[in-house]
Amino acid sequence: MNWDWNYTGRLIPDLLDGLRVTVTATLFGYLIALALGLVWALLRRSPSRVVGQTVRWVTEFVRSTPLLVQLFFIFYVLPAWGVTLGPLTAGIVGLGLHYSTYTAEVYRAGIEDVPRGQWEAATALNLPRRRVWFGVVLPQAVRRVVPTLGNYLIAMFKDTPFLLGITVTELLGKAFDQGAHTLKYLEPITVAGLFFIVVSILSSLALRRLEKRYATD
Amino acid sequence: MSDVLDSYPLLLRGAWTTVQITLYGAAFALVLALLFGLAGASRSAALRAVNRIYVEFFRGVAALVLMYWFFYALPLLGLRFTPIAAAVLAIGLNYGAYGAEVVRGSIKAVPRAQWEAACALNFTAGQRMRRVLLPQATALMLPPFGNLLIELMKATAGVSLVSIADLTFRAKQIQASTGQTAATFAVILVIYFVIAQALQVLVRLAERRTERMLGRRPQARPIPIAATTGEVMAP
Numbered sequence: 167m168n169w170d171w172n173y174t175g176r177l178i179p180d181l182l183d184g185l186r187v188t189v190t191a192t193l194f195g196y197l198i199a200l201a202l203g204l205v206w207a208l209l210r211r212s213p214s215r216v217v218g219q220t221v222r223w224v225t226e227f228v229r230s231t232p233l234l235v236q237l238f239f240i241f242y243v244l245p246a247w248g249v250t251l252g253p254l255t256a257g258i259v260g261l262g263l264h265y266s267t268y269t270a271e272v273y274r275a276g277i278e279d280v281p282r283g284q285w286e287a288a289t290a291l292n293l294p295r296r297r298v299w300f301g302v303v304l305p306q307a308v309r310r311v312v313p314t315l316g317n318y319l320i321a322m323f324k325d326t327p328f329l330l331g332i333t334v335t336e337l338l339g340k341a342f343d344q345g346a347h348t349l350k351y352l353e354p355i356t357v358a359g360l361f362f363i364v365v366s367i368l369s370s371l372a373l374r375r376l377e378k379r380y381a382t383d
Numbered sequence: 384m385s386d387v388l389d390s391y392p393l394l395l396r397g398a399w400t401t402v403q404i405t406l407y408g409a410a411f412a413l414v415l416a417l418l419f420g421l422a423g424a425s426r427s428a429a430l431r432a433v434n435r436i437y438v439e440f441f442r443g444v445a446a447l448v449l450m451y452w453f454f455y456a457l458p459l460l461g462l463r464f465t466p467i468a469a470a471v472l473a474i475g476l477n478y479g480a481y482g483a484e485v486v487r488g489s490i491k492a493v494p495r496a497q498w499e500a501a502c503a504l505n506f507t508a509g510q511r512m513r514r515v516l517l518p519q520a521t522a523l524m525l526p527p528f529g530n531l532l533i534e535l536m537k538a539t540a541g542v543s544l545v546s547i548a549d550l551t552f553r554a555k556q557i558q559a560s561t562g563q564t565a566a567t568f569a570v571i572l573v574i575y576f577v578i579a580q581a582l583q584v585l586v587r588l589a590e591r592r593t594e595r596m597l598g599r600r601p602q603a604r605p606i607p608i609a610a611t612t613g614e615v616m617a618p
Contacts, residue, residue, distance in 0.1 A: 229533075230533055230537070230576055230579035231537065231572045231576055232536075232537040232538075232540030232551065233540075234543070235540055235551055235554070235572055235575065238551075238568055239568045239569075242564045243564050243565045246564060246565060324443075324444075325445070327451075328541065331543075338445070342451065342455070351455035352459045352460065356452065358448060359452055362443065362445050362448055363439075363443035363444050366443040366444075
């Protein structure tokens with residue numbers, strides 16, 4: 167079978183549409199992951215052992231089970247419990263939840279990396295707990311881990327195809343639908359794959375520049 | 384719940400398929416990782432370029448996209464694989480790229496003095512790599528490999544979308560026949576968690592073995608003090 171350039175050309179607008187869905191899911195999912203991950207990281211340091219250990223095991227569980235099954239759970243099970251989410255929303259929540267367990271580890275490492283002297287100084291100055299965290303510890307911790315957090319943005323982007331499992335027509339889903347329509351899968355899936363490669367290589371280049379800007383040493 | 388547990392033969396068969404794809408995929412990925420990782424750590428610019436192209440390409444493309452490509456697009460070019468082979472190929476190529484970066488980084492992280500010492504002892508390039516650099520690099524590789532193995536296992540759930548009867552696929556079948564959505568997915572999440580924990584234990588055993596091999600960890604059975612000090616004990 168030969169490559170059909172005309173067909174490829176006709177596919178592009180539709181695939182770009184799919185790419186838009188993919189990027190939307192990635193960005194919103196990432197916002198959830200960034201926020202929720204911080205919540206997990208702070209809860210793990212809670213003085214109560216029960217809270218700390220519970221969060222530890224819950225995040226460990228979410229991290230070591232497949233995203234696809236978690237998406238099924240959010241999309242098919244939650245409606246029975248009264249929470250009905252659209253496919254894209256469910257996908258964003260699933261991505262965000264899954265990756266929040268990774269960002270939690272990143273934040274945790276960042277927080278542990280903040281020199282002891284900073285904590286001691288904050289105590290000596292008698293700063294309120296809120297200012298210790300938001301004025302002293304977190305700004306230093308987050309700065310250290312910006313590159314690592316960025317890597318998870320790219321990892322997440324590459325996990326968005328799983329959303330087609332819950333009927334979101336993101337990039338791969340669009341490509342597959344087009345292929346199923348004409349029974350010519352080669353062009354759409356190849357082009358979708360190239361889109362993925364181009365976007366992830368471009369974003370890792372952008373990330374490397376960001377890394378230089380935030381480098382602490 | 385009991386309906387779901389009654390269909391345990393299906394779940395077990397699915398879990399076995401998941402474990403098989405995980406192990407085959409991991410074995411293939413490991414071979415690729417070593418090959419391309421060594422290429423990346425070599426002094427030849429051409430080999431390093433081969434490593435860069437492989438890593439950037441297969442790390443950039445999503446595992447599921449690759450799987451779809453092998454499953455739907457490649458047969459149109461006349462290359463036909465069994466579904467499981469396509470899945471193993473896609474997963475192996477993808478995770479091999481991550482692994483190659485780990486291998487390259489670990490070899491580079493072995494202190495340079497080790498390489499110099501091996502040169503001074505007149506080791507050939509092959510001996511240097513096999514007897515000095517790789518054993519020490521292995522200790523550095525294993526922890527990240529453990530993480531990658533879990534990631535790889537999770538990615539195998541994607542094969543259910545190309546209708547391979549793995550654990551996720553069986554779960555959807557059971558869900559359709561029993562209508563017990565919550566219980567089904569909860570049960571397989573737990574099974575996946577158990578598989579992940581088991582894989583982690585295996586990697587940790589390998590880590591211990593490597594460290595012992597390198598003499599960085601006390602022997603399994605401590606040597607009696609008398610033997611080390613050379614004291615003669617009364618019979």
